[in-house]
Amino acid sequence: MKNLMKTSVAALALTVGANAAAAEGNLVLYHWFEYMPQEVLDKFTAETGIEVTMDTYDSNEAMLASLKAGAIGTYDLAVPSDYMVSIMGSEGMLDTIADGELHNKGNIAPEWVDVSFDPGRQSSIPYQWGSTSFSVNRDVYAGEIQTTDILFNPPAELQGRINMLDSQGDVTALASLHLGIPQCSSDREQLKALNDLLQGAKAHWASFNSDTAKEVLVSGDAAAGMIYDGFNSKAREEGANVEYAFPTQGYIAWMDNVVLLKDAPNRDSALKFMDFLLEPENIAAITNYAAYNAGVTGVSEFLDPALAAQPEKNPHADAGNGVFIQVCDEATQAVYDQIWTNLKK
Amino acid sequence: MAAGAASGGSAVTDTYKDARTWLLLPAWLTLTILVAAPVFMMLIYSFLTKEFRGGVIWEFSLAAYDQFFFDRGLFGDDPAKIEWTYILIFWRSIWQAGAATILSLVIGFPTAYFIATRPEKSRPLWVFLITIPYWVNLLIRTVSMKFLLRDQGPLNDFLINIGLIDSPIHIVNTNFAVQLGLFYSYLPFMVLPIYAAVERYNFSLSEAAADLYATKATTLRRILLPAVKPGVIAGCILVFVPSMGSFLAPDLLGGAKNFMIGSLIEEQFKGNAGNWPFGAAASMILMSMVLVLLMFYARQQAKSEKAEG
Amino acid sequence: MATAKSAKFDIKAYRGFKAITLLCLFVLYAPLIVVTIYSFNASASLTNWEGVSFRWYVDVFTGPESGKFKTAALNSFIIAIAAATMATTLATLAATGMVRGGKFKLRSASFGLISLPLMVPEIVTAVATLIFFNAIGFDRGIMTILLAHTAFCVPFAYLPIAARMQGIEDSYEQAAMDLYANKRQAFTKILMPLMMPGIISGFILAFIVSLDDFIITNFVKGAGVETLPTAIFGSVKQGIKPNIMAISTMLLGLSVVMVTISYFVSKADNTK
Numbered sequence: 047m048k049n050l051m052k053t054s055v056a057a058l059a060l061t062v063g064a065n066a067a068a069a070e071g072n073l074v075l076y077h078w079f080e081y082m083p084q085e086v087l088d089k090f091t092a093e094t095g096i097e098v099t100m101d102t103y104d105s106n107e108a109m110l111a112s113l114k115a116g117a118i119g120t121y122d123l124a125v126p127s128d129y130m131v132s133i134m135g136s137e138g139m140l141d142t143i144a145d146g147e148l149h150n151k152g153n154i155a156p157e158w159v160d161v162s163f164d165p166g167r168q169s170s171i172p173y174q175w176g177s178t179s180f181s182v183n184r185d186v187y188a189g190e191i192q193t194t195d196i197l198f199n200p201p202a203e204l205q206g207r208i209n210m211l212d213s214q215g216d217v218t219a220l221a222s223l224h225l226g227i228p229q230c231s232s233d234r235e236q237l238k239a240l241n242d243l244l245q246g247a248k249a250h251w252a253s254f255n256s257d258t259a260k261e262v263l264v265s266g267d268a269a270a271g272m273i274y275d276g277f278n279s280k281a282r283e284e285g286a287n288v289e290y291a292f293p294t295q296g297y298i299a300w301m302d303n304v305v306l307l308k309d310a311p312n313r314d315s316a317l318k319f320m321d322f323l324l325e326p327e328n329i330a331a332i333t334n335y336a337a338y339n340a341g342v343t344g345v346s347e348f349l350d351p352a353l354a355a356q357p358e359k360n361p362h363a364d365a366g367n368g369v370f371i372q373v374c375d376e377a378t379q380a381v382y383d384q385i386w387t388n389l390k391k
Numbered sequence: 392m393a394a395g396a397a398s399g400g401s402a403v404t405d406t407y408k409d410a411r412t413w414l415l416l417p418a419w420l421t422l423t424i425l426v427a428a429p430v431f432m433m434l435i436y437s438f439l440t441k442e443f444r445g446g447v448i449w450e451f452s453l454a455a456y457d458q459f460f461f462d463r464g465l466f467g468d469d470p471a472k473i474e475w476t477y478i479l480i481f482w483r484s485i486w487q488a489g490a491a492t493i494l495s496l497v498i499g500f501p502t503a504y505f506i507a508t509r510p511e512k513s514r515p516l517w518v519f520l521i522t523i524p525y526w527v528n529l530l531i532r533t534v535s536m537k538f539l540l541r542d543q544g545p546l547n548d549f550l551i552n553i554g555l556i557d558s559p560i561h562i563v564n565t566n567f568a569v570q571l572g573l574f575y576s577y578l579p580f581m582v583l584p585i586y587a588a589v590e591r592y593n594f595s596l597s598e599a600a601a602d603l604y605a606t607k608a609t610t611l612r613r614i615l616l617p618a619v620k621p622g623v624i625a626g627c628i629l630v631f632v633p634s635m636g637s638f639l640a641p642d643l644l645g646g647a648k649n650f651m652i653g654s655l656i657e658e659q660f661k662g663n664a665g666n667w668p669f670g671a672a673a674s675m676i677l678m679s680m681v682l683v684l685l686m687f688y689a690r691q692q693a694k695s696e697k698a699e700g
Numbered sequence: 701m702a703t704a705k706s707a708k709f710d711i712k713a714y715r716g717f718k719a720i721t722l723l724c725l726f727v728l729y730a731p732l733i734v735v736t737i738y739s740f741n742a743s744a745s746l747t748n749w750e751g752v753s754f755r756w757y758v759d760v761f762t763g764p765e766s767g768k769f770k771t772a773a774l775n776s777f778i779i780a781i782a783a784a785t786m787a788t789t790l791a792t793l794a795a796t797g798m799v800r801g802g803k804f805k806l807r808s809a810s811f812g813l814i815s816l817p818l819m820v821p822e823i824v825t826a827v828a829t830l831i832f833f834n835a836i837g838f839d840r841g842i843m844t845i846l847l848a849h850t851a852f853c854v855p856f857a858y859l860p861i862a863a864r865m866q867g868i869e870d871s872y873e874q875a876a877m878d879l880y881a882n883k884r885q886a887f888t889k890i891l892m893p894l895m896m897p898g899i900i901s902g903f904i905l906a907f908i909v910s911l912d913d914f915i916i917t918n919f920v921k922g923a924g925v926e927t928l929p930t931a932i933f934g935s936v937k938q939g940i941k942p943n944i945m946a947i948s949t950m951l952l953g954l955s956v957v958m959v960t961i962s963y964f965v966s967k968a969d970n971t972k
Contacts, residue, residue, distance in 0.1 A: 074924045079938055084764040099924035102934055107663045114445035115660060116834045120841070120923030137444065214663040234466060241465060253564050253646030261939030265543055267563065376443045384465055386663060390650050391476045404870045405802030407883060414797030415810060418790045418854060422813050425851035429832035430820065436831050501717040502724045508712045519963055524728045526955035528912050530929050531948040534936045535731035538738075545734050578728065594712060607714065636821030639914065643936075653823045660830060660919070671831065674824045685819055 071096040073315040076117075076124040078302070079104055079257060081174075083335040090322050096315045104256045105213045106130040113139060119309040122316035125173050127300045129215065129371040131163040134305065140169035141306045147317055150324035158341040164303070171320050172341025174333060175301035176275045177358075177368055178216055181288040186269040192364065194224035194293045196270055198247045205250045209262045209271035212254040214386045215371045216272065216298060217244070223296040223369065230374035232381075241385045248389060263288050275358035276337035290358045292365035299368030301341065430678070437671035445665035455672035477655070477673070481680075484652040487566065487641075488634035491573035492581075495630045498574075499581035500623070506582070507589035518586065525579040533639050536572050537563055540644075564646035572640035573630075580629035588622025589615075621695050628688050632681050652677050732952060739945035756946040763943060765935070772931035776911055779846050779927060784906035787853035788861075791902055792895070794854075795862040796887070800870065815855045825852065826919035833920060840922030848920050849910045856909045857902035864898025865891075897965050904962045908955065 071094070075082075079102040087098045103109040106127050113121070118139055126134055134140050143151075154172060164170045182191045187203040195201075198221060200208060210217055221243055222229050227236040252268055260277045262268035264286045273281070278290040291297075304323060310316050323329050329340045330348030337353060353359065361368075374382060407414060440452040462474035506517040524532065539546050540562040547559035562568050592615065600610045616623075634640075638653030645651075650658070652673065659670025742753035760769060794814060798807065817825060829848045833840060872894065873886040881889065892899075914929040921930060928951070935944050 076923070079934065084767075101924055101926070104937065105662070107665070108661055111445050111661050111665055114665065115830060116840050117923055120839065133444065237465060255646065257937035258939050265541070265939070267542055379443075380467065381465055383664060383666075384467075387476065388465075390658075391480055403798075403803060403866075404800055406800040406870050406873055407796055407887065408800075408802040410883070411797045411801035411804065414793045414801060418794035418814055418858075419810065421790055421851055422816060422854060425829070425832075425847055426816050426820070426825065427813065429828035430816075430824070432832050432835055433824075433828040436835075498720060498724050498727070501714070501720040504714070505717040505721040515963065519959070520725060521728070523956055523959055524732055526908055526912075526959050527732060527948070527952045528914075528929055528932070530914050530933055530936070531735075531951060532731065534932075534940055534944070535735040535948065538940050539731045539734050545738075575727065575731070578724070582724075597712070611714065632819075632821060636823040638823065653821075656823055656827060660827060667831070670827060674827045678820055678824045681819065681821055 071315045073098045074121050075100045076121040122310040122312050125302050128163045129373050132373050141308045142168050150321045153324045153342050155341050155343050170303040170305045173302040173304050174338035176338035179297040180272045181278045181290045182270040184287045191291045194295045198224050200250045204270045207269035208251045209268040210254050211256045211272040219371050229372040230378050244389045279337045279356050279358050292361040294366050296366030433671045439668050441666050441668045447667050455668035480650045484635050488631050490570045491634050492631045494574040495581040503582045503585035507586050533643050568644040569640050572644040573634040577630040581626040584622040584625035588619035735945045736949045739949045756942040759943045760946050772926040772928045776928040780907050780910040783849035783910045786850045787857045787906045788903045791857035799865040817852045818855045822915045826916045830919045842925050844920045853906035857906040860901040861898045868894050901962050
């Protein structure tokens with residue numbers, strides 16, 4: 047008991063000490079979980095003296111909801127995916143970066159400059175890009191996995207042992223690929239089919255969880271699960287015998303972007319951080335950590351050579367196309383929201 | 392805990408009668424501004440128009456309640472039928488919370504009774520033993536439970552090692568796990584009021600019954616239970632109400648696969664749905680249900696006080 | 701006499717109740733004990749046991765996430781101390797008004813208002829508070845958490861304080877006033893010292909409720925403001941890690957210490 051108390055007192059003393067450190071500036075970052083190595087933040091602080099505070103979220107939608115509920119104006123930067131950049135833009139949540147404000151803007155890889163969700167990169171810079179699909183524990187199921195049937199019409203070995211991402215956009219997009227219908231369909235038959243497909247498949251799913259998408263595969267709680275490509279290579283590193291699938295029906299492609307939020311309390315620090323992330327060496331450190339791909343020129347010399355050879359980075363010849371998630375209009379979205387609620391009821 | 396304890400009026404004196412208003416003012420103000428006003432604001436929000444992707448438009452609308460009670464099909468233009476989705480979610484919450492309450496009662500009543508019949512000196516120690524885990528963060532308790540129960544967790548390991556089972560029992564991500572988590576979260580709320588009631592119970596009544604050749608079971612059912620009923624009801628309410636609104640247990644132990652009320656409401660503000668008026672309406676409905684339940688309790692309480700004379 | 705006594709014991713005892721009580725304690729403690737044991741596991745893996753080690757405790761204070769947890773712990777303690785202090789003050793004054801203020805019309809309404817946070821499910825309070833701060837344009841941050849916690853903690857502080865005050869006869873104060881003490885003196889010199897055990901349990905109760913709160917905090921916290929529960933939630937959502945178990949064990953220790961203090965405070969009082 048005495049020791050415990052000592053520990054607690056020590057904990058308090060330490061926290062007081064930690065907060066006493068004066069900062070030359072602050073930066074408040076709203077970021078995905080497990081997506082930013084602490085060393086990169088420490089390096090930024092060492093270079094600029096700016097202290098970084100980071101909050102994390104587990105889905106684009108959760109981030110948007112939180113900003114809408116009053117958090118806008120308290121964060122400087124967020125890291126939405128492609129489609130969410132468009133949504134945030136239309137919601138007026140993004141600040142415009144004037145010409146010349148970002149010194150390293152020229153480092154953005156040419157193919158990622160004029161992107162549909164932010165033409166000319168007015169408010170965003172590339173963070174990482176990759177794919178979302180699913181992987182299967184090969185100890186449990188040895189059969190064919192390059193098909194979305196694994197999720198929506200699973201073989202007996204996998205039934206009841208599948209984890210889905212708790213993300214409406216990712217699940218409905220993959221289900222649409224499975225059915226071969228557009229993502230923002232207004233065709234009633236297609237929407238009904240989508241609804242029925244998800245209702246039927248739900249019986250085979252164990253859980254909806256994005257945060258533990260990797261953990262459930264590593265621990266064996268799930269035998270198959272939707273997952274991001276880099277997350278899957280981490281799962282393999284942690285000992286799971288999981289194979290990432292590039293289904294013939296297609297898979298989800300995405301790019302996460304660092305955006306400058308409207309009313310950012312530390313706008314200058316935010317721009318400095320964006321410049322910092324456009325340095326090939328820094329963004330490469332993140333790529334090496336997260337095992338995705340950077341959208342900056344000149345990163346290759348800093349990248350871990352093993353990364354390029356990973357199976358998650360090399361779709362097989364029969365793989366379908368990678369498609370970006372689309373933004374639907376309000377009326378169409380209402381139907382998809384209803385389908386999602388039906389699914390989770 | 393002993394919710395009704397301080398409401399009794401017998402010990403009231405008027406020493407500081409003159410200063411009463413000033414003594415109560417800070418609490419009145421704080422709770423009016425920070426609890427009553429927000430609840431009222433929530434009521435207003437439930438009648439506003441939803442803004443696409445979160446927030447409200449200040450226009451009167453019944454859409455939130457309409458969405459709750461009426462099903463207009465996937466596309467919103469079918470003739471209105473009764474919407475079972477949300478009723479089902481509420482029903483599931485009631486069912487899960489009810490199962491957890493019964494589980495708590497089945498375990499909690501004998502425990503409370505056992506403690507209350509210990510020698511007076513050792514009773515506080517027993518109460519202490521029951522309450523300590525409650526002071527550990529709810530989140531941590533729920534997570535610990537999950538850790539213990541998971542397929543590769545210590546419980547399954549243990550059962551496999553002693554040869555009781557061959558393959559792990561799936562507990563996590565089932566309804567039972569949620570019930571177990573709720574039971575675990577709120578058990579002391581069941582034990583304490585029953586304990587208080589049994590402790591006050593006059594055992595000479597049981598003796599009298601025994602003298603009249605009543606069996607132990609009869610004595611328990613006909614004499615003891617009616618006498619400690621208020622404590623039992625209080626315990627049930629104190630377990631049931633927080634269980635209904637919880638979202639940690641369904642989220643962590645249930646795999647977030649099936650909504651309960653708490654997760655449904657949370658989703659409207661922090662998740663995919665972004666429908667504030669609907670979240671506010673669902674909160675209002677939940678709160679109304681709980682208040683009805685509490686009124687029922689208050690009436691029972693008043694009745695039993697009257698009966699005691 | 702002896703027969704009567706044994707008969708009485710027979711009537712009180714029901715077979716199996718002791719076993720259920722022990723089962724109950726087992727269920728309550730098993731998960732916590734398991735987590736405590738595993739927090740000393742040398743292995744980074746959750747399933748393998750590789751010997752006793754304090755590495756995860758060291759990790760909590762020096763590891764990559766230590767900064768986050770230190771700030772969160774500091775926030776939690778600051779908020780809990782401030783909210784409990786304010787709630788206890790409000791509750792003590794209110795209890796005096798309610799218990800020593802004579803009967804008045806709004807008495808049951810006042811009691812209803814004070815216990816409102818107990819009657820409304822926590823998720824509803826959380827939603828209402830979020831909507832409220834949003835509607836009045838109050839910037840979310842540590843202040844919003846503090847205000848919400850203060851209000852939420854009032855009934856938890858109030859109940860033990862009022863219960864205690866009802867147990868104290870006002871003859872002490874009357875006697876003091878007969879000896880020419882004024883009301884303020886009677887309150888501060890007589891009632892308050894007698895009330896101390898109640899006030900301390902009220903404070904501890906409020907402190908722990910605030911320290912423990914996740915749902916409301918999660919709804920009203922602002923950018924970059926984490927408390928221990930929200931920080932832990934953020935971590936455990938991605939899976940239970942050994943460092944979380946170490947933190948849990950320390951919090952368990954802290955709670956045990958707090959409850960023990962409150963137990964002995966009330967016990968010391970009973971023996972007086």
